[in-house]
Amino acid sequence: MQFVCDLSETIIVAISFFMIKKYVCLEKDLPQKRQTVFYLISGALVSAAFFIFGKSIAEAVCAGAVVVNVILARKKPYKLSGLLMLFPLSIINGIMVPLMVVPPYLFSIPEQAYQLGVYGVLFALFSAFMILGKRWRRKFARDTRDRSLSALEQAMLIIGGLLSQFFSIKIGNAVSAGETAVFNIGELIAINSLFAVAMTVAFVIMIIQGNKRNYYLRKYNNMQSHIITTMADIIENRDESTGGHIRRTAKYVEILAKELQRQGKHTDILTNKYISDMVMAAPLHDIGKIHISDTVLNKPGRLTEEEFTQMKTHTTAGRDLLEKAKGDLGDIHYLNIAIEMAAYHHEREDGKGYPYGVIGDEIPLCAKILAVADVFDALTSKRVYKDPMPFDKACNIVREERGTHFDEDVVDAFTVTSEKILAAMKTFSSE
Numbered sequence: 074m075q076f077v078c079d080l081s082e083t084i085i086v087a088i089s090f091f092m093i094k095k096y097v098c099l100e101k102d103l104p105q106k107r108q109t110v111f112y113l114i115s116g117a118l119v120s121a122a123f124f125i126f127g128k129s130i131a132e133a134v135c136a137g138a139v140v141v142n143v144i145l146a147r148k149k150p151y152k153l154s155g156l157l158m159l160f161p162l163s164i165i166n167g168i169m170v171p172l173m174v175v176p177p178y179l180f181s182i183p184e185q186a187y188q189l190g191v192y193g194v195l196f197a198l199f200s201a202f203m204i205l206g207k208r209w210r211r212k213f214a215r216d217t218r219d220r221s222l223s224a225l226e227q228a229m230l231i232i233g234g235l236l237s238q239f240f241s242i243k244i245g246n247a248v249s250a251g252e253t254a255v256f257n258i259g260e261l262i263a264i265n266s267l268f269a270v271a272m273t274v275a276f277v278i279m280i281i282q283g284n285k286r287n288y289y290l291r292k293y294n295n296m297q298s299h300i301i302t303t304m305a306d307i308i309e310n311r312d313e314s315t316g317g318h319i320r321r322t323a324k325y326v327e328i329l330a331k332e333l334q335r336q337g338k339h340t341d342i343l344t345n346k347y348i349s350d351m352v353m354a355a356p357l358h359d360i361g362k363i364h365i366s367d368t369v370l371n372k373p374g375r376l377t378e379e380e381f382t383q384m385k386t387h388t389t390a391g392r393d394l395l396e397k398a399k400g401d402l403g404d405i406h407y408l409n410i411a412i413e414m415a416a417y418h419h420e421r422e423d424g425k426g427y428p429y430g431v432i433g434d435e436i437p438l439c440a441k442i443l444a445v446a447d448v449f450d451a452l453t454s455k456r457v458y459k460d461p462m463p464f465d466k467a468c469n470i471v472r473e474e475r476g477t478h479f480d481e482d483v484v485d486a487f488t489v490t491s492e493k494i495l496a497a498m499k500t501f502s503s504e
Contacts (some may be wrong), residue, residue: 074185079128081192087119087135088199089165111142118168313329317501318450319356324497325446327352332486333442339482342438346406351439354411358443361391373457387429391415413437418444421478441480445471445487448478453498464495 084478091112115138118275123131173191177184202209330351334343362370365387370378376384399405417440420426422433429435452467462470468491475484 074189078185078188078192080123081189081196083119083123083128083131085192085199086165087116087194088171089169090135090139091115092199093165111138111145115142149355157403181259219354231501250322268269288340318454320358321441321450321454321498321501322358322446323352323355324501325449325494326355326442328490328493328497329442329445329483329486332490333482336458336482336489338486339438347410350410351414354407354439355415355443355446357391357395357411358414358447359387359391360394361387361389361415364390371457375458385419388416388419388428412441414440414443416440418447420444422480423477426478438480440481445479449487449494464498 087147114137118138119135122134140376155352176182177187232454329350330343330348333339334348365384369376369383372380384420392412392415395408395415399408414437416428417431417436420429420431420436420440421444422436422441424430424432449467449471452462453462453464471479471487472484473483
């Protein structure tokens, strides 16, 4: 009976470790094949440790396997900070110790029979979750996609886990002391159990609610992005020569911005959030073309001076439209970037651009990045007045304009990422 009880406890603890790691700690898992191999090896090691050394060593091996899994999943490369994520796993004790120890003590239930019954129920629930809970697991995966714990959430989980561990140990010590203790052991068990379970459940609920908020926020952002792209598509379709322009330039902007970030350039500006907002805002850079007549927009030949003057107004028209939208919608960050992109993407480093004729640092960084993406796409695309330019020739023109038309850092990033840009261009062409 004791052997079966110990084996059941080891299995339940091992399963709990990995499920809490996956569904509460929200660590990014290894690739599916590697993850399967990892779990099989871990399970074999835990089983071997149990039969050779007993449950304590087996559970230690399991804890070590979870730590290794978390460290591997954190990558860059294999951050040792993953060790800290072991602490939240002590929430297992926050539930298991009160559940397994308190009822037999308070109600005089045969301990081993009670524990085997609880282990049987837990194992049945785990099995049902894996076999019948496919829909729920898919929902959870959807809710947690692209989510990671904030620093505050990680700290709260670690603190909560340690407190749960502390209360669990106090419960165990109190029960071991039995009737010889000088304090009211029943009250101590009740209080510590309440704290341990309440804290554990509260932190798990906090994470799950955070997942839901993250999911709906992502849906809202996706809806916004689709509306923006659709609006830009409607405007772009008036221009018979720029099919796919907004999607290509947005992708080139993303490639260039991430390369600048990787190089450590403009790190005070190029946060992950800023880059994400910039990619969302990029499709709106030509929204002002809604005010340009179809005759000018689709003229197959060279524009006259008067027509070019009219064409240049799309920058200030776009700025005004987006500022009006900002006034109606509020101070949304990507709209601020969109305003700068619309207004400044035809400015030049040497001050010969339009509409303001500003130079250097007077031009917003987002507009400098967009300028390279915009001109490169114009060079390599077919227009009503020209054929597409070969990729290498277009790259040479961008490099030749370094420091005059384009920002030097952005052109350097363009040179480094030219292969990625070519691959993106081919992808859009195939589509």
